[in-house]
Amino acid sequence: MGLDISDRNAGILAIAGGVLLSLGGWIGMINLLSVIKNIVVEEMGIGNSSILLLFKILIFFAGLGGLSIIIGGMLVLKDEFDLGRILILLGVGVGVIGFVISVVVNWLNGSLTNFYGYLFHTLEGVGLLLSIIASKGAKA
Numbered sequence: 240m241g242l243d244i245s246d247r248n249a250g251i252l253a254i255a256g257g258v259l260l261s262l263g264g265w266i267g268m269i270n271l272l273s274v275i276k277n278i279v280v281e282e283m284g285i286g287n288s289s290i291l292l293l294f295k296i297l298i299f300f301a302g303l304g305g306l307s308i309i310i311g312g313m314l315v316l317k318d319e320f321d322l323g324r325i326l327i328l329l330g331v332g333v334g335v336i337g338f339v340i341s342v343v344v345n346w347l348n349g350s351l352t353n354f355y356g357y358l359f360h361t362l363e364g365v366g367l368l369l370s371i372i373a374s375k376g377a378k379a
Contacts, residue, residue: 246315249376253312253327256369260334261305263363304333308370315373327374334367 311326345351358364 246318246320246376249373250312250314250316250323252369252376253315253323253373254309256366256371256373257305257308257310257312257330259305259362259366260308260330260337260370261366263361263366304330304337305366306330307333308373312373324374327370331367331370331374334363334370338363338367 307326307330309330311323311328311330314320314323314326317323342351342354342357345357351357358368
């Protein structure tokens with residue numbers, strides 16, 4: 240059972256949520272990968288080009304959750320509800336995993352003092368919430 244929002248609004252929410260989730264995921268993942276890269280390259284002395292390429296690939300994949308949601312939102316706007324909703328749900332799944340990783344990393348660093356503040360005041364958190372609402376609002 241979907242929310243009481245129109246399919247057009249669900250598509251727009253999905254696109255907006257996907258953009259925010261991508262931006263937040265890239266920003267958060269870049270910070271996380273920079274810390275890991277510094278440990279690997281500087282502390283462990285491993286710095287060949289294949290390791291650096293791996294970090295670039297990981298940053299790329301960090302944004303795929305949001306991209307999937309954006310494409311799903313566009314499909315919902317084009318009345319392709321089934322495929323659009325599947326892509327939105329897949330993107331939300333990737334987004335939840337990325338969000339959980341961000342929360343855990345921030346918690347371990349001591350910078351997460353308020354989970355709800357983090358959820359409602361980060362691009363990634365707001366994007367994830369909008370995407371979840373969009374996935375529930377699109378026709379099943």
